Amino acid sequence: MFDExxxxxxAAQKQxxxxxxxxxxxQLFTEHGFQSTTVRQxxxxxxxxxxxxMAVGDKESLLSLVYDRAIADRIPPPPAPAGAGAAAPSAVEYLSHYFDPFLGLFAENDDLARAYFRTLARGKDENAALGALRTxxxxxxTAAxxxxxxxxAQARLGAQVMFSSYLGELTLLAAGSTDPQQTAARIGRTAAFVTAQEGL
Known part of the structure; x- marks a missing residue:
C-alpha cells in the first residue's frame, strides 16, 4: 500500500x-526559434x-510534444448524430473545417511549423505524434x-482520404509552395468530393 x-x-511528480x-x-522555441534553442536553455x-x-526527449521530441499539446487543445469533436426528425449534421462542413485550427497553428509561427513538419517527416521511432494524430x-x-x-467501412475510407489530403497539403505548405488559404480551399474541395462519394 505504502509502495503504491x-x-x-x-509518477505525478514526473508528469x-x-x-x-x-x-x-x-516558450523558448517561440521566442528564440527552434534552431537557436538548446536543451541546456x-x-x-x-x-x-x-x-x-533528456528523459522527456531530445529537442525534436520536445517540439513534437509542444505541437501535440497545442493540436490536441484545438481538435474539434465530431458533430452528434441527428435526433429523430432533426436534420443530419453537415459532414462536408465538418470535414472542410476540421483542419482549420491546425492550419492556424502552423500560420502562427511559420519557422517553428516547418521544423515540426521536418521532425514528423523523419519519422523517428520515439516520435509517435503522427500516428496518434492520424488515429x-x-x-x-469517421464518426462525423x-x-x-x-x-x-466507407466512412473510414473517406476519413483516410481526408487525412492523406491534409498531409499532402501540409507538405506543400511547409515547402512554401502554397499558402494557408489555398490549402484550406483544397481541403474543402476534398471534403466535398469525399462526402459526394458517400452520398451525403
Whole structure:
C-alpha cells in the first residue's frame, strides 16, 4: 500500500516535471526559434537538470510534444448524430473545417511549423505524434461521416482520404509552395468530393 502511494506520487511528480519542461520548450522555441534553442536553455528555463530534459526527449521530441499539446487543445469533436426528425449534421462542413485550427497553428509561427513538419517527416521511432494524430483524426472524421449517415467501412475510407489530403497539403505548405488559404480551399474541395462519394 505504502509502495503504491510512493509510486503514484513519483509518477505525478514526473508528469508535473515533464509538463514544466514542455512549457519551457514552447516558450523558448517561440521566442528564440527552434534552431537557436538548446536543451541546456530548456533545462534552465524549467529549473531542472539537462538529464531531466533528456528523459522527456531530445529537442525534436520536445517540439513534437509542444505541437501535440497545442493540436490536441484545438481538435474539434465530431458533430452528434441527428435526433429523430432533426436534420443530419453537415459532414462536408465538418470535414472542410476540421483542419482549420491546425492550419492556424502552423500560420502562427511559420519557422517553428516547418521544423515540426521536418521532425514528423523523419519519422523517428520515439516520435509517435503522427500516428496518434492520424488515429484521432481518422476516428473523428469517421464518426462525423457515420453520424451523417455513411456506412462505417466507407466512412473510414473517406476519413483516410481526408487525412492523406491534409498531409499532402501540409507538405506543400511547409515547402512554401502554397499558402494557408489555398490549402484550406483544397481541403474543402476534398471534403466535398469525399462526402459526394458517400452520398451525403
Amino acid at each position: 502511494q510512493v509510486q503514484s506520487m513519483r 508535473r516535471t515533464a509538463t514544466r519542461i514542455v512549457e519551457a520548450a514552447a 530548456v533545462a534552465a528555463q524549467a529549473g531542472v537538470s539537462v538529464g531531466a530534459v 484521432l483524426t481518422e476516428d473523428n472524421l 461521416l457515420v453520424n451523417a449517415g455513411a456506412p462505417e
